[in-house]
Amino acid sequence: MAGGMIGGGNGRRRYKAMAEINVTPLVDVMLVLLIVFMITAPMITSSVNVNLPQASAKAASNDSKPITITVNAQGQIFLQNSQVQLTGLVATLQQISQNNPDERVFVRGDKDVSYGDMLQVMATITQGGFTKVALLAQPPGAGQ
Template identity: 45%
Template sequence: MAMGLSGGGGRRRGRGRAGAPMSEINVTPLVDVMLVLLIIFMVTAPLLKAAVPVELPDSRAKAMSEEAEQVTITIQTDGTVFLEKDALAPGELADRLSGIPDTPDGKKPLVTLRADKALDYGKVMEVMGELNRAGFNSISLVTGVSGGSGA
């Protein structure tokens, strides 16, 4: 026995009858939910990158765009230096910086420097000197967002 798929004969199903089940899936709510999830992940992804907790100083400077090839260096209040998530021993920073490969265009990657606001200025300058000696001349200083209007 063969089934007729042309829909020409017999009882009609679909929109022709009142109360008949709709045979189409409405994808609009699915797309809306997916776009909201995409926005949430886009906003939270940069916040998840920095795993070393530090108290950043506030600034009213405009946020910079994030580059794919960048190195994050963090200095905690006690002076501990982290390269990405790895704690470094004193004097180890220069060796680890020399092992970082250049970008495809032959330049050194961008360095984002995160330093605790209670840290001594001399320690920050010491790390920046090591970065400069290793050839990293593009350094971004990361700050927190200032909430006040300021004077």
């Protein structure tokens, strides 16, 4: 408890207050808060609506011009300005980059293109050995 007995020889006992802090209730409260945050954090993260086509990040400046791949609303794939098929995309990329896997490749996609189609294009490029593949987005306020 919060007191210690001080005994005298006369049979009367007094309790003296101890100067120690009882941390058990504090630990209990902290554990409950930890559990509450562990349960609610995934719910908060998964309910966030995102608008992926816009971003305010600036493109990295580099001397070489990156290769740009565009996927239009109909799902057609364009390498620079010429249309290519997904099956021949990697071979054409390797030819343009002179087999340099460190060449920067930017992938642009229309807002109406499905996420799966964009993922398939990016997966094809990375499986072809290209390591610097990035999605391009429209800066906020541009083209609205």
